[in-house]
Each structure stands twice: as C-alpha cells, then as structure tokens.
Amino acid sequence: MSEYKTLFLNEKDSVAMALSDIPAGAQVTVKAEEREICVKILEPIRFGHKFAVRAIPQGDDIIKYGEVIGAAVVPIDVGEHVHVHNLEGKRGRGDKVV
DSSP states (O other): OOSSOEEOOOTTOSEEEESSOBOTTOEEEEEETTEEEEEEOOSOBOTTOEEESSOBOTTOEEEETTEEEEEESSOBOTTOEESTTTEEEOSOOSOOOO
C-alpha cells in the first residue's frame, strides 16, 4: 500500500484525489471496491488535487466519485495532474437561473 493518502471511491473513476502532497516520481496505490491501481505520479500533486488513474483521451469524460465532472481538453496520461489546464467542466457553476 502507498504511504500517500488518496481518495478513490468508485472503480469507474478516471481520477483520484490526493489527501496529502505527492511528489513527482512517487508510486501510489489506489483502491475502490474490487479495483486496485498502482500509479506512478508524473508531476507534483498538491493536497486536494486530482491525478489520472488511467489514460484519458482528449474529449473523454473525466469521472470522479462515480460522476462526470468534465471532459479532457487534451490527452491526459496516467499519473498526470488533472485540473483546469486539461479539464473543461460540464457541471456548470450553479449560479445561473434558468
């Protein structure tokens, strides 16, 4: 098991969340339900930020906690930081009155 704490709740998720800072090059293991994935972190991941647990092609949905949170605007490699530079939100801001 990894020394770094992460949150990976649903085996369908394409990302996990760091519950501590994780340095580049670290090996982390994430587990959800029956799925266990070993990931080499490609760049530093700060507390509360996401990293890819599988390759995500450009345009594919990004799934966190079993829900679509956005789409990849560029291809994302396993272990890569997932944030506003490579994710476009689909959930909306919630402040728009319809």
